[in-house]
Amino acid sequence: MLEFEEKLIGALAGLRGKAGVSIEIEGECFNFNSEEVFPSASVIKVPILIEGLRQAEAGEISLNQVLSIQDRVGGSGVLQTLSDQVTLTVKDLLTLMITVSDNTATNMMIDLLGMDAINQSMKKLGLEKTVLKRKMMDFAAIQRGLNNVTTASDLITCLKVITEGDCLSEKSQKLALEIMTYQQFHDKLSGAINTEKILVASKSGSLPGVENDCAIFKYQGKTAYAAVLMDQLEDEYNSRRVISKIGKGIYDCLIDKCTDP
Structure with a gap:
C-alpha cells in the first residue's frame, strides 16, 4: 500500500487541475483532498439509485411501475432517441441511469423520487457535502450557480x-451492485485492468474540465472502494489516464493481498 501511495502521489502531482481522492483497500485508507467539494457530474446518480431502491423497499414506489418517457434531454443516454410509444419500468430507468448514464432516465427518477427526498436521504446516509441542486442538462440552473456537488469521502460512504x-x-x-457492474464506460478506474478477473462496480461522470469516477472492487472475498474527482x-x-493508473494500482494491491502466502 505504501508503494501504491507513493505512485499515486506522483501521478497526482503531475495533474494539470485539482483532484480529490479517497481509497480504502481492506481497511487501509488513502485520502487526498477527500473532503473538498467538487462538481459531481454523473456520479450523483449513485445516491439517486440508492434512494430509488430505498423507496421501493418502503413501498413508496414499485420497481415494476411502468412509465412513459418524459422530460427528454440531451447528453448521455438512449431514451432521448426512442419513440413516444416506449414504456419502461422504474427498474429499467434506474438501470439506464447507471449503465449508460441516461440523463432522461435520471430526470424521470428525480421527478418520481423527489429532489428533497433524495437530498434528505443523502444526509441520513452521512453524505454531508453531497447535494442535488438541479436536474441533468439544466443549463439555466447552472447559469444561476446551481450545480450538483460531492466529495471523494462522501462517495466512499455512498459505495x-x-x-x-x-x-x-x-x-x-445485490441489485445495486449488479446494475453498477454493467456500466458501459470503462476509460477511467477500470480502464487498465482485467475486469474478467476482478469484479468492478462503478459509475463515472464528466463535464467540461471535469472527470470523475467511483467504484467498488471485489476479488476473492476482498473489497476495495475508490472515488476520484477532478x-x-x-x-x-x-x-483519464491518471484515473486508470489509480484503478490499476488498486487492482494490483488486491491481487497481491489475495495471493500473499
Whole structure:
C-alpha cells in the first residue's frame, strides 16, 4: 500500500487541475483532498439509485411501475432517441441511469423520487457535502450557480451502502451492485485492468474540465472502494489516464493481498 501511495502521489502531482481522492483497500485508507467539494457530474446518480431502491423497499414506489418517457434531454443516454410509444419500468430507468448514464432516465427518477427526498436521504446516509441542486442538462440552473456537488469521502460512504450496513436490504444491495457492474464506460478506474478477473462496480461522470469516477472492487472475498474527482482540468485525456493508473494500482494491491502466502 505504501508503494501504491507513493505512485499515486506522483501521478497526482503531475495533474494539470485539482483532484480529490479517497481509497480504502481492506481497511487501509488513502485520502487526498477527500473532503473538498467538487462538481459531481454523473456520479450523483449513485445516491439517486440508492434512494430509488430505498423507496421501493418502503413501498413508496414499485420497481415494476411502468412509465412513459418524459422530460427528454440531451447528453448521455438512449431514451432521448426512442419513440413516444416506449414504456419502461422504474427498474429499467434506474438501470439506464447507471449503465449508460441516461440523463432522461435520471430526470424521470428525480421527478418520481423527489429532489428533497433524495437530498434528505443523502444526509441520513452521512453524505454531508453531497447535494442535488438541479436536474441533468439544466443549463439555466447552472447559469444561476446551481450545480450538483460531492466529495471523494462522501462517495466512499455512498459505495459502502451498497455492500455494507442495513440502509438497504441484502436484495437491494445485490441489485445495486449488479446494475453498477454493467456500466458501459470503462476509460477511467477500470480502464487498465482485467475486469474478467476482478469484479468492478462503478459509475463515472464528466463535464467540461471535469472527470470523475467511483467504484467498488471485489476479488476473492476482498473489497476495495475508490472515488476520484477532478476539476479545472487542462488535459482531460491525460486525467483519464491518471484515473486508470489509480484503478490499476488498486487492482494490483488486491491481487497481491489475495495471493500473499
